[in-house]
Amino acid sequence: MAEAERIIGTPDTPEAAGAEPEQGDTASPPRGRRRIAVLFVVAAFAYTLDLVSKLLVVAKLEHHAPIEVFGDWLEFHAIRNPGAAFGFGAAFTVIFTMIAAAVIVVIARLARKLYSLPWAIALGMLLGGALGNLTDRIFRSPGIFQGEVVDFIAPKGFAVFNLADSAIVCGGILIVLLSFRGLDPDGTVHKD
Numbered sequence: 001m002a003e004a005e006r007i008i009g010t011p012d013t014p015e016a017a018g019a020e021p022e023q024g025d026t027a028s029p030p031r032g033r034r035r036i037a038v039l040f041v042v043a044a045f046a047y048t049l050d051l052v053s054k055l056l057v058v059a060k061l062e063h064h065a066p067i068e069v070f071g072d073w074l075e076f077h078a079i080r081n082p083g084a085a086f087g088f089g090a091a092f093t094v095i096f097t098m099i100a101a102a103v104i105v106v107i108a109r110l111a112r113k114l115y116s117l118p119w120a121i122a123l124g125m126l127l128g129g130a131l132g133n134l135t136d137r138i139f140r141s142p143g144i145f146q147g148e149v150v151d152f153i154a155p156k157g158f159a160v161f162n163l164a165d166s167a168i169v170c171g172g173i174l175i176v177l178l179s180f181r182g183l184d185p186d187g188t189v190h191k192d
Contacts (some may be wrong), residue, residue, distance in 0.1 A: 035120035036111050042121050046128025046167040049134065051149045053163050054150040061152060073156045080140075080148035081160070097137040097145045115187035118178055123185070125171030131165030 057078050061067065066077035083096070106126045112122055133149050140147030151160040182190045 022156040033115070034111075035117050036112050038117060039107075039111055039114060039124040039127065040118035042124025043127035044129065046125055047131045047135075047161070050128065050132030050162060050164040050167065053152070054132075054136070057150055057152045062150075066154065075154050076152050077154040077159050078150065078152045078159060082146075082148045083150045094145050097134065100134040100137065103127075103130045104134070110185055113186045116178075116183055116185055118174065119185040120182065121176035123169045124180065125174070129164040129167035129171065132162070132167070 021043055056074070061076055062078040064078075066075040068075045083170075087117060107123050110123065114123070136149040137147045140150070142148070144190075148164065149164075151162045151165070153162060154160045182189065
């Protein structure tokens with residue numbers, strides 16, 4: 001049971017194990033393993049999947065007819081996106097590059113206080129996705145910090161996106177759910 005609680009993100013604190021907190025020790029940081037390794041493994045996995053998928057799309061799909069995956073409900077269709085999600089803000093490519101870089105810095109700083117496994121997974125998805133799209137912004141044409149992101153997943157009646165976008169959205173949804181549950185990145189649970 002204790003192992004299951006640790007896996008789902010219950011803080012590794014004496015209070016969580018049923019021990020009484022020491023006098024005046026109510027604000028002490030949680031004890032236990034930091035989850036930095038999990039964050040970076042998830043980020044590396046998301047980044048690698050995104051990078052490999054984009055390399056394949058550019059090599060095999062760009063300048064070719066779309067490939068139907070599930071009839072006309074889902075197809076792979078290579079496009080270059082200078083803007084943010086859903087093609088918004090094409091004139092602000094440099095700003096989106098700076099935002100992605102800022103997100104990466106914030107996640108790296110937050111990692112120092114990371115004791116929650118679910119938060120490590122969520123932040124790892126955000127980090128991997130941000131790195132994936134930032135790589136495109138830096139290294140793809142038309143130039144450094146103005147590169148266009150490779151998008152290729154095209155559901156019917158929806159915008160075209162990529163695996164980095166998916167990782168960012170899934171990480172963001174997980175963060176919202178964790179926040180509603182009251183679980184903080186440091187592993188503490190608060191009730192508001």
